Amino acid sequence: MNGPVEWIAAIGTILAAAMVAADFSRRVTGFGFVLFSIVACLWVYSGLTAPDGMPLAIQNGVLLFINLFGVWQFLISRKKKREIDKAAEIAEQAKEEVAQEQT
Template sequence: MTDQIKLAEPSPPLLVTGTGAATGKAPARETVAMDGLLEWAAAIGTIVAASMVAADMGRRATGWGFVLFCAVAMMWIASGLVHSAASLVIQNAALLAINAWGVWRYLLDPNRK
């Protein structure tokens, strides 16, 4: 007598709604790498801005660090909008507001000069 091993049958595909529902397959999602010129400029700018603020070289240098932080936050927001990354947009919108406050405190506030 021959022993045969019966392999398990593959389970049927799950039903999904939206694109691909007719085939039972999940909709394909295009993956786009976020490593273009905009993202590299924003990443390097973030490192430089953090270094300027951390170095504590005086009010003016720290204030310009916050200006750079504002510029790169806008770059990250643009990147997030292009790549439909809502969390990146929301995070950098909040950081933009915080860093704008830093610009006010270190460069623009007439009571702190």
């Protein structure tokens, strides 16, 4: 298990994790989950084609569904988008209040 599929999946996993962890925006995080979903498919393929890869395939099959839920939450669900937008407004107000308290 050291072929191009695994390398692409590994690099994609690292990039997706960075996109989600950086939390630049709702859209970037959502596309991080899209990338996670794509590389999970690659890991499932890799696990199914490797002699002892069934645990890897099962793990990434489950992660695929979790990541698809993340895609739904961040890119598709309108209700969740409104909730996140409202939370962002409240967070911005809190940052401003804290900044004013420190001066």
